[in-house]
Amino acid sequence: MSEHRYRLLFVVSHPIQYAVPLFRLMAEHPKLDILVAYCSLQGAEPGIDSEFGIEVAWDIPLLDGYPWIYLPNQSPKPRLGNFFGLINLGLWQLVRTNSFDAVVAYTGYAYASFWIVAAAAKTQEMALLFGTDAHELSTRDNQLWKVQIKKWLLPQIFSLADIVIVLSSGGLKLMSSLGIPQQRVQLTPYVVDNQWWITQSEQVNREVVRQQWDIPQAAVVVLFCAKLQPWKRPRDVLKAFAKANVSGSYLVFAGEGPLRIELEAAAKALQLSERVKFLGFVNQSHMPSIYRSADLFILPSEYEPFGVVVNEAMLCGCPVTVSDQVGARYDLIHPSETGIVYPCGNVDALAAILQSLLPDKKRLKRMGEAAYQRMKTWSPRENVEALVKAIERSVKHKA
Structure with missing residues (x-):
């Protein structure tokens, strides 16, 4: 009897040079059947990076070696780094009309598209995984009022996840401080190729x-x-x-x-x-x-x-x-x-x-x-195997 393969939907804000090698590895994994849905193609296509201040297009292939689709962005002002910059309404139908075992949201909760996919996954009773790369509550602009809001809001947001994904040991400590149960948190090492x-x-x-x-x-x-x-x-x-x-x-x-x-x-x-x-x-x-x-x-x-x-x-x-x-x-x-x-x-x-x-x-x-x-021992291999464990736990938790 062939081993069960988990059908996974990854929802990603845009092609990220660090994530693409992981998708290629997952596409070959015997336990995984993946589809990557992009909300924007910035990075694979030339675009202004607001933080570099120049037009950027990465000079390595970002769309080869794994199955992916692009969902049109209906935002009136499409851009990264803004909550209403990604409004991909097609996510609702994609999730609701496919029998995915789990949805992994890499968009981040700071985008409208994240809430579209989270709502769709919940209504279909699919396992939902998402997380953060953070290790503390501080913000880039050092606004203390934002930290206080995070203390109240983040436990409620992360409670929506069947499994919360963190990328470092610091992330594990952060989730513990927010009261997220240890059994619902998975460390998947933040890696490159x-x-x-x-x-x-x-x-x-x-x-x-x-x-x-x-x-x-x-x-x-x-x-x-x-x-x-x-x-x-x-x-x-x-x-x-x-x-x-x-x-x-x-x-x-x-x-x-x-x-x-x-x-x-x-x-x-x-x-x-x-x-x-x-x-x-x-x-x-x-x-x-x-x-x-x-x-x-x-x-x-x-x-x-x-x-x-x-x-x-x-x-x-x-x-x-x-x-x-x-x-x-x-x-x-x-x-x-x-x-x-x-x-x-x-x-x-x-x-x-x-x-x-x-x-x-x-x-x-x-x-x-x-x-x-x-x-x-901090490589894509450890990342993917940790993600497989997270998927297995999330599906069991949902069941």
Whole structure:
């Protein structure tokens, strides 16, 4: 007798480069029969990214290797990042006219389309799974009144899920603090396509990349790779780099955003223009060369639910330093082994880390190797197997 296959509908806001490899893996899984429904095709098609401030289309295939459909968006002002920016009325009929075992909503409850699919799943008595990448209740704009509303509202929202999906150990703690029963929460590791990153990084020629950057081969390179937005705190990295003033060190900013002009002016005022490089937006296929050619990656964010750039850097053998607001620290950072965690906003502490690490290339190499080894058990394989467990539990719970 053939093994039962669960028919799953994944509802996703738009093609996400991190999720696509998982869909491909699920499409081959013996227990899963999946369909991905997109509410927007931004990312696979060119579109303005409001946070980068430029038009973006990822240069890797996002719509190959798994079954998907696009449901027209009836929003009068279609866009991501706005509750009424996604209104995909076709979700109602899709759910109600198909015998799915479970619906997995990756849209997030901050979109109208999420509530359409949640209502449809409930009326059909289908198992409903959704969750969050958050590890705390703080908001990007640091508004305390929003935190108070979340404390009251989120337990009610997550109680709608048969299984709540979280992406880190920090997420497990958050659900516990909200009173969500442990048996209704599943950790599915937040991952990237590990093998792709490893394969691509192994092909990188550091000498060529550094020549393109106009950086000496013997130099030690600090990397900031993120959108140049206030909550990412790129200013902290520049200030700490200047304060540390380690001989033979360089700082590379890979990313675009509204703070770029300010950062370039600050680097000039600090007389660091020759040692601080701005690469602008770097598309996905070129990112392995960025990480591989750096010696230390820094993510200083004050708001970072997870931070999969940490995964990417570690897979490329680059040690990491992150603030204590970065969700990836819970599962990926073993202090002084795979990376270092410091208090967010503490420029002096970050400068001290740079002064300690940058002159010690042997230590940086050891940490980079340990970071690479850590990622062997934080991969798409663990993510999909955890999701299968969540599906099985949700179907039983619904029954």
